[in-house]
Amino acid sequence: MHTALLWKPLDNNRVQCRLCSHFCLIENGETGKCGVRLNKEGALKTLVYERVAALNMDPVEKKPLFHFYPGTQTLSFATMGCNLSCAFCQNYSLSQPPSRGEEIGGRKITPAQLVDAALENNASSISYTYSEPTVFFELMLDTAKLAAGKGLKNIMVSNGYQSPDCLKELGPYLHAANIDLKAFSDVFYQNQCGAKLKPVLSNLKHIRDLGWWLEVTTLIIPNLNDSQAELMNLAGFIADELGVDVPWHVSRFHPDFNMRDRGPTPVKTLETAWDIGRRAGLRYVYTGNVHGHPGEHTLCPGCGKTVIERQGFSILSSNLKNGACGNCGFAIAGRGLGPNGPQA
Numbered sequence: 343m344h345t346a347l348l349w350k351p352l353d354n355n356r357v358q359c360r361l362c363s364h365f366c367l368i369e370n371g372e373t374g375k376c377g378v379r380l381n382k383e384g385a386l387k388t389l390v391y392e393r394v395a396a397l398n399m400d401p402v403e404k405k406p407l408f409h410f411y412p413g414t415q416t417l418s419f420a421t422m423g424c425n426l427s428c429a430f431c432q433n434y435s436l437s438q439p440p441s442r443g444e445e446i447g448g449r450k451i452t453p454a455q456l457v458d459a460a461l462e463n464n465a466s467s468i469s470y471t472y473s474e475p476t477v478f479f480e481l482m483l484d485t486a487k488l489a490a491g492k493g494l495k496n497i498m499v500s501n502g503y504q505s506p507d508c509l510k511e512l513g514p515y516l517h518a519a520n521i522d523l524k525a526f527s528d529v530f531y532q533n534q535c536g537a538k539l540k541p542v543l544s545n546l547k548h549i550r551d552l553g554w555w556l557e558v559t560t561l562i563i564p565n566l567n568d569s570q571a572e573l574m575n576l577a578g579f580i581a582d583e584l585g586v587d588v589p590w591h592v593s594r595f596h597p598d599f600n601m602r603d604r605g606p607t608p609v610k611t612l613e614t615a616w617d618i619g620r621r622a623g624l625r626y627v628y629t630g631n632v633h634g635h636p637g638e639h640t641l642c643p644g645c646g647k648t649v650i651e652r653q654g655f656s657i658l659s660s661n662l663k664n665g666a667c668g669n670c671g672f673a674i675a676g677r678g679l680g681p682n683g684p685q686a
Contacts, residue, residue, distance in 0.1 A: 343380070343382065343387035343388070343389065343391075344387065344388050344391035344392070344480060345385065345386070345387060345388075346359075346361075346379055346386040346387055346388040346480060347361075347479065347480055347483070347511070348360040348361045348479070348505065348507050348508060348511070349361070349379075349386040351384055351385075352367070354370075355369075355370040355381070355383060355384035356368065356369055356370065356381070356384075357381050357384065357385070357386045359374045359379055359386060360505055360507055360508075361379070361476060361477075361479055361504070361505055361507075361508055362376075362425045362476050362477075362503050362504055362505055362508065363503050363504065363505055363537075363538070363541035363545075364425060364503070364537075365505070366379075368380075368381040368386070369381060370382075370383060370384060373389075373440075374425075375425055375427075375441060375536070376423050376424060376425045376440065376441060376474075376477040377389075377423055377439075377440030377441035377442070377443065377446075378390045378421070378422065378423035378440045378446060378477050378478070379477070388478070388479075388480050388481075389440070389446055390421035390422060390423055390440075390446060390448065390477065390478045390481065391478070391480050391481050392450045392451060392452060392481065393421050393422070393446060393447070393448030393449070393450065394419050394420070394421060394448050394449055394450075394451040394456075394481075395420060395421050395422045395436060395447050395448040395449075395473075396418075396419060396420045396436060396472045396473075397417075397418070397419045397451070397459075398417075398418050398419075399415050399416070399417060399418070399463055399465065400415065400416055400418045400469065400655075401413075401414075401415060401416070401655040401656070402414050402415070402416045402466070402467065402469075402497070403652065403655040403656075403657075404418075404655045405418075405469055405471060405497060405499050405520050406520060406557065406559065406591050406628070406630060406655075407497065407518060407520055407555075407557055408557065408589055408591075408626070408628060408640060408650070408652075408676075409555065409557065409589055409626065409640075409674070409675060409676030409677070409679070410495075410497070410517075410518045410555045410557070410676060410677050410678060411466050411467065411495065411677065411678030412650065412657060412676070412678070412679070412683075412684040413657050413660075413684030414465070414466035414467065414678070414684075415463065415464065415465045415466065416465055416466065416467040416468065416469045416497060417456065417459055417460035417463060417465040417467070417468045417469065418468075418469040418471045418472065419451075419456060419468075419469075419470070419471070419472070420436060420470070420471055420472035420473040420475070420478070421446075421448055421473065421477070421478040421481065422436055422437070422439055422440050422446050422447060422448060422473060423437065423440040423441070423446070423473055423474065423477040423478070424437035424438065424441070424473050424474040424477060424501075425474055425476055425477055425501070425503055425537075426474065426501050426503060426535045426536055426537050427441065427535065427536040428524070428534060428535045428536075428599075429534050429535075429599060429600040429601045430534065430561065430563060430595065430598060430599060430600070430601040431598065431599045432561075432596070432598050432599070433472055433473060434598065434599040436472055436473045437473040437474060438599075453481065453484040453485040453487075453488050454488060456468065456485050456489075457485065457488045457489050457492055457494065460489065460494055461492060461494070465494065466494065466495060466678075467489075467494055467495035467496065467497050467517070467518075468485060468486070468489045468494055468495075468496055468497070469497040469498075469499060470482045470485075470486075470496070470497065470498050470499065470500075471497070471498075471499035472499075474500060474501055474503075475498050475499070475500055476500060476501075476503065476504050476508060479508060479511075479512075482498070482512070483511060483512065483515070486512065486515035486516060487515055489515075490514075490515050495517040495518065495678075496515055496516045496517050496518075497516070497517065497518045497519065497520075498512070498516055498518075498519045498520075499519070499520045500519060500520075500521055500522070501521070501522050501524070501535075501537075501542070502521040502522060502523070502541075502542040502545045502546060502549075503537055503541055503542060503545070504545055506544075506545075506548065509545060509548050509549065509552065513552045516552075516554055517554060517555065517677070518554055518555040518556070518557075518677065519549055519554050519555075519556055519557075520556075520557045520558070520559055520591075521542070521545070521546055521549065521556065521557075521558055521559070522558075522559050522560070522561070523542060523543075523546065523558050523559070523560050523576060523579075523580075524542075524560065524561065524567070525539070525560070525566070525567035525572065525576070526539070526567075526572050526573075526575045526576040526579065527539065527567065527572060528540070530566065530567055534566065543579065543583075546558070546583070546584055547583055547584065550583075550584050550585070550588075555676070555677045556584065556588050557588065557589040557590075557591065558580055558584070558588060558589070558590050558591065559590075559591040559592075559593055559630070560576060560590070560591070560592055560593065560615075561593050561594075561595050562592055562593065562594065562595060562607045562611055562612060562615055563595045563601070563604070563607065564595065564604045564605065564607055564608070564611070565604065568607070568611050568615075570614065570618065573614075573615050573618045573619075574618055574622065577590065577615075577618050577619045577621075577622035577624060578622050580619075580622070580624060581622045581623040581624050586623045586624055586625050587625055587626065587675035588624070588626075589624075589626040589627070589628060590619050590624050590626070590627050590628070591628045591629075591630045592612050592615040592616060592619065592627065592628070592629055592630065593612075593629075593630030593631045594606055594607040594609070594612055594629075594630060594631035594632055595607045595631075596631070609629075609632055609635070612629045612630075612632060612635075612637065613629070613637070615627075615629075616628075616629055616637050625643040625675065626640060626641075626643075626675070633653070633654050634653055634654070638652040638653065638654070639651050639652055640652075640674070642667040642669065642670060642672050642674065643672060643674075644667055644670045644671070644672025645667060645669050645670040645672065647661070647667065647669045647670070648661070649661045649662050649667050649668070649669075649674060649683075650662065650683070650684065657684050660682075660683035660684050661683070662674060662679055662680070662682070662683025662684070663681075663682060663683065664681050664682075665679040665680070665681075665683075668683075
């Protein structure tokens, strides 16, 4: 077993994990909430280092990141495990088994092999994604260090429940993040996710201060987080505390895992959320999980014309020139937009 980072020893062979905002106190022989960090005789071990359970090449738009090297490919991977227990989890077969005491699957792949695979497949970046990358922190950190040294970008797709120490360690090596802001209610976080809202809000501001490119995703769930008042508060937080150039992805829920008591999000609800985001001052709002919807396009905040036309995760056309709108010259926020924009 690989020795974990970010923990401290306590009396009677207990330890405190300092990786995420649960700060679990773990008895000898037990694991934390995530199920993948084990106290072995007073030393914390990670059970998922070199246990990659999902590995794919993806368009970076799938993360979703629409303003970070659009049109490029990213090597995406995950281990099993998560530090939240969302009833609506759409990757539950990957994220939830360890916390239920089930077998932790995966195959041995080293950080060097992951970086080599990214380079061999002409990826521009590596994405730590699918489950919750916080729980495979050691593997993520070692891989990110090697990747950055080879000129690759590093992307984290996360629930945003890290500890401040975790973000500090990752700070120099990551370049972008998409963070789930699942709701703007602490009751929602406690009842639906087994977590709290405040650490996520603090971490979003911390990530902004680290200088990573940041995009935010909210899965809109009927009758849970879809009230106009809550969406207005959430959009207002992004605009006021993170900045009007932070893209907000409002995505469609479908019944899954332990939440099959309601249907998919009505498209009209997503369109309402899109409108709320724009009225809050956000320049880039996107609808997700509705293939072919015009809410997938990037609109110029200056003239309102479409500057990147998308369908799903594919770019159909681009009117970006030197990172600006080809029609009016307004600078479009983002990283890696290129002299002539992404290629269709």
